Amino acid sequence: AYLRWNSPALAALFNIGLAVIVSLRVQLSSTYSAVIKAERSPESVEERRRVLLKKLGQYTKFVNCIAFLLVGSTQAATSLRAMEQNSANILAIFFGIYVVAFYAFMYVTFQRLQHAIQEWIHQLPIWRMMVTLSTNDWVRAACLASVGPGVPLLLAISAANQFVRVARGLYANVPPARRRQDPGARASEVVCDLSAQIIAEAAPEDQCLTARYVSVVQSMCQWNWVGIFEKMAILSMAVSLSVVSTKFLNIVLAWLIDFLKELHLAALLVAAFVVGMVCFLLPPIPGVPVYVFSGVLLAAKHKQFGFWTCCGIAVGLSYFLKLAASAIQQKVIGGLLGSSMRIRSMVGVHTPLIRAIELVLKRNGLSIAKVAIACGGPDWPTSVLAGVLQLSLLEMLVATLPIIIFIAPCVLSGAFFVKRSDGPLWEASANFMLQVTVVAALLLQLIAAWAIQDMLDRKNNEVTKPVVDNVELDWLSYHSGQLKGAAAIELKDMICFARWALFACICAEVAVAHMLWWQGAKCFGDFAVTDEIADLHLIGGDDAFIKDAGVAALVISTVGFFLFLVHLVYMHAKRKPLTDRRKQELTLMESRWLRHRRILAKEVCILRPFPTPTHPDASMPRE
Numbered sequence: 001a002y003l004r005w006n007s008p009a010l011a012a013l014f015n016i017g018l019a020v021i022v023s024l025r026v027q028l029s030s031t032y033s034a035v036i037k038a039e040r041s042p043e044s045v046e047e048r049r050r051v052l053l054k055k056l057g058q059y060t061k062f063v064n065c066i067a068f069l070l071v072g073s074t075q076a077a078t079s080l081r082a083m084e085q086n087s088a089n090i091l092a093i094f095f096g097i098y099v100v101a102f103y104a105f106m107y108v109t110f111q112r113l114q115h116a117i118q119e120w121i122h123q124l125p126i127w128r129m130m131v132t133l134s135t136n137d138w139v140r141a142a143c144l145a146s147v148g149p150g151v152p153l154l155l156a157i158s159a160a161n162q163f164v165r166v167a168r169g170l171y172a173n174v175p176p177a178r179r180r181q182d183p184g185a186r187a188s189e190v191v192c193d194l195s196a197q198i199i200a201e202a203a204p205e206d207q208c209l210t211a212r213y214v215s216v217v218q219s220m221c222q223w224n225w226v227g228i229f230e231k232m233a234i235l236s237m238a239v240s241l242s243v244v245s246t247k248f249l250n251i252v253l254a255w256l257i258d259f260l261k262e263l264h265l266a267a268l269l270v271a272a273f274v275v276g277m278v279c280f281l282l283p284p285i286p287g288v289p290v291y292v293f294s295g296v297l298l299a300a301k302h303k304q305f306g307f308w309t310c311c312g313i314a315v316g317l318s319y320f321l322k323l324a325a326s327a328i329q330q331k332v333i334g335g336l337l338g339s340s341m342r343i344r345s346m347v348g349v350h351t352p353l354i355r356a357i358e359l360v361l362k363r364n365g366l367s368i369a370k371v372a373i374a375c376g377g378p379d380w381p382t383s384v385l386a387g388v389l390q391l392s393l394l395e396m397l398v399a400t401l402p403i404i405i406f407i408a409p410c411v412l413s414g415a416f417f418v419k420r421s422d423g424p425l426w427e428a429s430a431n432f433m434l435q436v437t438v439v440a441a442l443l444l445q446l447i448a449a450w451a452i453q454d455m456l457d458r459k460n461n462e463v464t465k466p467v468v469d470n471v472e473l474d475w476l477s478y479h480s481g482q483l484k485g486a487a488a489i490e491l492k493d494m495i496c497f498a499r500w501a502l503f504a505c506i507c508a509e510v511a512v513a514h515m516l517w518w519q520g521a522k523c524f525g526d527f528a529v530t531d532e533i534a535d536l537h538l539i540g541g542d543d544a545f546i547k548d549a550g551v552a553a554l555v556i557s558t559v560g561f562f563l564f565l566v567h568l569v570y571m572h573a574k575r576k577p578l579t580d581r582r583k584q585e586l587t588l589m590e591s592r593w594l595r596h597r598r599i600l601a602k603e604v605c606i607l608r609p610f611p612t613p614t615h616p617d618a619s620m621p622r623e
Contacts, residue, residue: 141231171205236509280325295414334387345476355463369451374399376444466601486582487575508560523550
């Protein structure tokens with residue numbers, strides 16, 4: 001029944017998403033055509049450049065907003081799976097598919113624009129930030145972990161495409177000059193053990209893959225694959241842990257509901273507050289299960305105090321709980337972490353993105369952008385970041401007040417499920433509340449993404465120039481980068497056992513993460529916070545909570561985890577001599593580096609982003 005009534009809405013959502021991609025493709029294509037036309041009209045290049053850069057900047061910010069929105073929506077849909085409703089599962093799968101499709105669109109479209117206007121587009125601060133992020137090992141690991149199972153299919157399609165081109169003799173019509181200019185025409189053979197490659201001059205028809213794919217493979221061969229594989233394993237384990245912890249959190253909360261439901265209302269409120277506070281202080285646990293827990297727990301008292309009275313009490317309790325948890329996270333956890341320079345460096349307090357967020361949150365008064373960041377961001381990271389940045393607690397709490405538009409639907413959804421035995425209207429209302437929650441989260445995240453990018457664009461010089469107060473953080477970032485470079489080890493330098501242990505770990509963890517995300521129903525049964533704990537059959541059989549496939553997934557993930565530990569022990573022993581030597585060199589240059597960095601921060605006013613130097617003298621003024 002649920003699918004029958006909601007399939008039109010899901011189809012409309014998919015069509016809207018497809019329309020957004022097509023519309024962006026058309027607009028960016030027109031921009032590309034305008035750039036080519038401008039290059040052919042030298043007398044109007046400067047004016048056209050100004051207009052096109054402004055237009056392209058708006059498109060870039062819009063695309064980034066959608067990308068950020070999709071990631072946030074996927075995370076929100078994942079947390080909503082705690083309610084074990086069909087809508088949450090379908091939304092999570094839909095957003096996962098759409099994320100992959102949209103990022104593929106971004107890569108293909110913006111790569112074409114970059115080749116056309118390399119000099120122009122690098123004048124955009126947002127574009128420079130995108131380029132920096134695209135070279136980050138964590139971003140590369142996340143992309144590869146997301147599309148990893150589909151890579152063999154993509155390579156097979158490219159090989160088939162190349163085979164058809166060669167069979168039809170299409171390359172015979174390509175002039176030799178264009179063959180030499182083709183980015184993929186310089187490699188006849190790419191022997192890539194992910195750390196080395198052999199490149200020789202050859203014609204495109206001698207390739208196994210199309211020119212575009214050969215070019216991509218060549219560039220990927222230069223990546224730090226050991227570090228990327230390690231981060232892929234960490235991210236995959238984090239996804240698996242997120243899914244599994246949410247599943248088992250339902251059991252814990254359902255047991256607490258069964259244990260506490262006989263208490264008096266006052267004792268029940270105290271117990272719900274304590275349980276909710278403990279959950280909020282744990283980073284992996286989202287706020288949604290806590291809000292649903294409050295709704296279910298207090299709605300069970302509807303026969304004594306009235307259903308709507310209990311709903312109002314549950315909403316008020318969850319609201320107060322969120323504000324109290326935000327205050328503790330900001331002043332206690334964030335305040336303590338913010339006193340450590342190393343933690344501040346790891347958070348990236350001195351980076352342009354965090355400095356832009358700080359400027360938005362430090363604005364006087366209540367603004368839509370501040371509210372969107374405070375309410376739309378993840379619960380624990382947002383509040384702790386505010387503490388690390390030493391923001392005003394009162395202003396952050398005021399900015400968090402509109403979170404009621406997100407809390408109320410979650411609480412009511414849990415409360416309505418208590419009444420689902422009274423008729424289908426209550427279950428339909430619970431599904432509707434879930435959809436309201438998703439819409440509210442999407443709107444807040446969209447506003448937050450646009451506000452941060454707008455601040456990066458307008459205050460680019462302010463957020464990128466060196467600051468005297470951040471000199472120590474700049475040094476820690478430089479120090480960390482130097483140690484990372486010194487400890488870089490290629491796969492060919494590892495012993496055979498360590499290589500195969502790492503490969504086995506990657507395959508196991510990525511496969512389990514995809515299995516739990518896309519086929520979670522085959523691994524775990526349905527058990528919601530609203531279910532009776534007495535009906536739980538934990539393990540064994542297809543009707544159990546942990547099914548046979550789930551047992552296999554947990555075992556494989558555990559084996560992969562221990563293989564990863566073996567890899568880390570080996571890599572620590574291999575990297576330690578390299579990093580110790582580099583640490584001694586950095587200790588000798590630290591005072592000189594800091595002195596010159598302070599001089600630069602005081603005297604130099606730059607008009608372009610200031611990257612972290614890769615050489616100790618790169619940021620020092622010449623005498």
